[in-house]
Every structure is written in structure tokens, then in C-alpha cells.
Amino acid sequence: MTHWKKFITAGLAVLGTAALIAGCSGNAGSSHSAESLQSAPEKAFVIGLDDNFPPFGFHDKQGNLVGFDVDMAKEAARRMGVKAEFKPIDWSAKEAELKGHKIDAIWSGLSITPQREENMLFSRPYQNARQIILVKEDSPIRSKSDLAGKTVGTQEGSTGLAAINKDTDMKAQLKDLKLYSDNVSGFMDLKIGRIDAMVVAEVVALYYNHQNQAGFRVVDGGYDFVPTGVGIAKDNQALKDQLDKALESMHEDGTASEISKKWFGEDITK
Numbered sequence: 001m002t003h004w005k006k007f008i009t010a011g012l013a014v015l016g017t018a019a020l021i022a023g024c025s026g027n028a029g030s031s032h033s034a035e036s037l038q039s040a041p042e043k044a045f046v047i048g049l050d051d052n053f054p055p056f057g058f059h060d061k062q063g064n065l066v067g068f069d070v071d072m073a074k075e076a077a078r079r080m081g082v083k084a085e086f087k088p089i090d091w092s093a094k095e096a097e098l099k100g101h102k103i104d105a106i107w108s109g110l111s112i113t114p115q116r117e118e119n120m121l122f123s124r125p126y127q128n129a130r131q132i133i134l135v136k137e138d139s140p141i142r143s144k145s146d147l148a149g150k151t152v153g154t155q156e157g158s159t160g161l162a163a164i165n166k167d168t169d170m171k172a173q174l175k176d177l178k179l180y181s182d183n184v185s186g187f188m189d190l191k192i193g194r195i196d197a198m199v200v201a202e203v204v205a206l207y208y209n210h211q212n213q214a215g216f217r218v219v220d221g222g223y224d225f226v227p228t229g230v231g232i233a234k235d236n237q238a239l240k241d242q243l244d245k246a247l248e249s250m251h252e253d254g255t256a257s258e259i260s261k262k263w264f265g266e267d268i269t270k
Contacts, residue, residue: 044085045073045085046103047085047107048094048097049069049086049087049089049107050088051086052183053183054184054211055067055263056070056108057069057108065086068262068264069107069109071262071263072259073107073230079249080243091181092156094231095119099120104233105231105243109129110228110229110230111226111227112125112226113226120233121236121240123229123243124247126229126251126256127228128228129201129202129225129226130201130222130223130224130226131160131201132200132219132223133222134190134199134200134205134209135198136190136191136215136216139197141196144167144221147170147173147196149173149174150196150197151196152174153177153179153195153197153198153199154179154180154198154200155180155181160198160200160201161179163223164177178194183198186198187216190216191216197219202218203268206218230247256269
């Protein structure tokens with residue numbers, strides 16, 4: 001936990017206080033193929049994301065969409081010769097948005113899992129993340145076994161939900177499992193006691209905790225680290241190839257590292 005606290009705290013010095021504005025709206029569609037992205041430099045690269053997902057994608061005080069993934073996507077798009085256009089989506093419907101070509105890619109802290117690989121292509125990984133169990137500081141919960149008879153929350157369609165579903169012994173002992181459209185709603189319920197714990201990405205939880213002085217702590221015994229990538233439609237190998245090339249160059253010349261240090265105080269893209 002100390003490792004994550006270090007870069008989250010450092011990142012706050014850069015960010016300042018951010019207002020978290022919830023919202024998953026937007027109706028712009030996309031029928032782009034990788035070929036169209038290549039042939040028309042001004043074509044939009046439509047990126048679906050959860051825009052209430054700090055520090056990866058969220059709105060600042062001025063209402064601007066900012067975040068680690070936002071910066072990464074803008075730079076990758078620049079190198080691909082296209083313009084990044086962001087479309088907030090319902091996270092539980094992300095696969096349908098991609099399959100229906102309403103968006104060109106999902107770029108929003110998307111963990112690469114076998115189940116998701118059945119439905120989409122993935123770019124090369126650009127960071128690793130793990131899911132943790134988050135509780136209030138004064139909670140009696142100290143380990144997974146203490147979750148028996150408790151109400152646990154997580155985001156619908158998230159890697160956190162996948163981790164819970166995979167942990168069948170723990171899930172069977174829960175009193176209730178509550179799903180949220182975004183993590184911030186879950187954090188708010190945890191703070192006021194509507195749920196006893198939340199399963200969420202570690203970096204997201206610790207960022208929110210420090211940013212809002214929420215009074216949360218991480219329970220010992222989380223889940224394994226998994227790679228994070230950009231989701232692309234199964235029939236768009238050409239776009240994957242373009243994006244992989246851009247991400248590789250960002251890694252090689254240090255740009256990805258610089259973006260990471262801007263938001264986290266250290267390089268999480270290694």
C-alpha cells in the first residue's frame with residue numbers, strides 16, 4: 001500500500017483539487033475502420049470511456065475531460081495522424097458499443113481478461129493493475145474471510161466484478177452484492193455505510209481516498225495484477241496494428257513514462 005500512496009500523493013501536487021462530475025451521455029456514432037483512419041488525417045478516432053473514473057478519465061473544475069488515459073489516447077491519436085474524440089459510455093454496455101462500431105476503441109483502464117478477449121482485440125498492454133478490497137478505516141473487516149454476511153459493492157461490468165465472480169467461496173458467503181454504474185457512486189455508499197466493502201482497482205481507490213480524505217483503507221489479501229490495454233473490435237486488426245505501433249513508440253521514447261509521472265508521480269507503464 002505504501003508504494004501506491006507514494007505516487008498518488010505525488011500526483012496530487014500536480015492535479016490540485018478536482019471536481020468529479022458524473023455523467024455517461026453522448027450519442028455520437030462511429031463507423032470508422034482502421035483504413036479510414038489512415039486515409040483521412042482529420043478523421044476522428046472515437047474512444048469510448050467511463051468519464052467518472054478518476055484518475056484515468058474525469059472532468060476537472062472547468063468541465064474539461066482530463067486524466068491519464070485521456071492524455072495517453074490523445075498522444076497515440078496524434079502519432080496515428082487522427083484526432084481523439086471521446087464518447088462517455090455505459091460501462092456495462094461497452095462490448096455492444098464496440099461491436100456495433102459506435103466507437104472505435106475502449107480506452108478506460110480496461111483490464112485484459114480471457115473473457116474479454118473472446119469479444120474484442122486488445123492493444124499491447126500499457127500498464128498493470130490489481131483489484132483490492134476497500135473498507136472504512138474503522139471497519140472490523142481485516143481479511144476476505146471477514147466479508148461473510150456483509151454487503152459488497154463493485155462497478156457493473158468491471159474487473160472487480162469478474163474477480164468477485166471468480167472468487168466463488170467468498171461470493172457465496174456475502175449477504176448481498178451491489179453493482180454501480182460508476183466507482184464514485186460506490187465510494188459514496190461505502191462512506192455512508194450502505195455497503196461494507198468495495199472491490200475496485202487499487203490505484204483508483206487510493207487516488208479517490210487521498211483526493212477526498214474519504215477515510216478508507218485497503219484490506220489485506222487483494223487480487224493478482226492484470227495487464228491493461230485498449231479494446232478494439234474483433235474485425236479491426238488494422239487499427240490494432242496502428243495503435244500498437246503508436247504505443248510502442250510512446251514507450252520507447254519515454255512519452256508514456258512522462259504522462260504516467262504527471263498523474264502518478266512515477267512510471268506505472270513499465
